[in-house]
Amino acid sequence: MNATASDEPNGHAELWLIRHGETPWSLSRQHTGRTDVPLTERGREQARMLAPILAQEHFDRVLTSPMSRAIETCRLAGLGDHAEEEPELREWDYGIYEGRTTDEIRESAPGWSVWDSPMPEGESIGEIEARARNLVQRLAALPGRTALFSHAHFLRVFAGCWIGDSAALGAHLLLDTATVSILGFERENRAIRQWNVRHPDVA
Incomplete structure (x- = not known):
């Protein structure tokens, strides 16, 4: 993994987006919104692999769904002691489609897409x-990281x-489990600095 902070934030915000590790439902591609599905053992190992990467950076605040x-990923990644829960970081509410895969949903709703x-x-787009x-x-x-x-x-x-x-x-931004993405600024413009960076040992 080669996630790197900006050398000079220039007073702008820099946001590190970390998706939680693997769960049984992410593995089976079931939509997981309000159901509190735990990490798999592989998901816990993915989270631990984030720790040495995140330890290299100073974070002014740590927020978790x-x-x-998400909370366990944060803890295993080494930032749990500084974390605050942020309700707005919860996943999309999929309503009647909770726990179902897109292929299953399309059996009764052809062409269905979350987007x-x-x-x-549930929650509309x-x-x-x-x-x-x-x-x-x-x-x-909020300035800082x-x-x-x-x-x-x-x-x-x-x-x-x-x-x-x-x-x-x-819809155009794929995101794997236990990945780091970085949002920031290029001059006055909000920009994506890195996207979907994963540890090289995570298959």
Whole structure:
């Protein structure tokens, strides 16, 4: 893994996005929103591999989703002692599609996609975009480096809102388990500095 902080933040915010380690449902590609699925043993090992990378950096604040898979990843990665729970970092609420794979959903809803299809009893793309944009505005105003432990779809939405105020941009940003991505600034423009960096020993 070659995740590197900016040499000179220039007073701007720098956000390190860390997706939690593997869970049984991430392995089977089931949508995991409000269900508190724990890490697998492989997921715990993935999280431990993040520790020496993150230990090289100073973080002014560490925020984590309230879900145990994110909290445990944060702890095993060595930042648990400094973490605060941030409710806005929770994963997308998939409503009736919770626990189902996209292929299973498409059996009854052909062509369904999380990015442009209805989410009955869950969170619409407009609602998650509003949640992410609010958090972007809050964190962009805080100078220094922040670590965010969260989930695949929310972090993709968050990054889309960071670079273009659009949740839909997240459809183009793949994100694996236990990866580090870095958002920052290029002069006055919000930018992606690194994306989906994983430890070389993680298959």
